[in-house]
Amino acid sequence: MKSNRSATTTGQTSTTVAVMKSRSELQDEIRRRAYELYEQRGSNDGHEVSDWLQAESEVAQKRVANTPRTGREHGAHVL
Numbered sequence: 508m509k510s511n512r513s514a515t516t517t518g519q520t521s522t523t524v525a526v527m528k529s530r531s532e533l534q535d536e537i538r539r540r541a542y543e544l545y546e547q548r549g550s551n552d553g554h555e556v557s558d559w560l561q562a563e564s565e566v567a568q569k570r571v572a573n574t575p576r577t578g579r580e581h582g583a584h585v586l
Contacts, residue, residue, distance in 0.1 A: 537562045 540562035541555075548554060 533566070537566050540565055 537559065541558040544558040544561055545551075545554070548558075
């Protein structure tokens with residue numbers, strides 16, 4: 508029974524690490540885009556929040572556009 512518990516714990520740990528890495532990568536991508544926006548405005552301070560929110564929105568839209576879709580999302584019907 509311990510081996511099953513250990514396998515489950517190992518699987519959960521792997522999933523947790525993958526999610527944490529994914530979140531870290533997401534934040535890095537948002538951070539980079541927010542900095543690009545800052546530079547595009549001439550590196551003027553005072554727009555940190557709007558830059559971050561715009562970067563979040565752009566990154567989210569990009570990720571949705573790059574997410575593989577299932578047949579149902581393309582209008583396929585299940586009989």
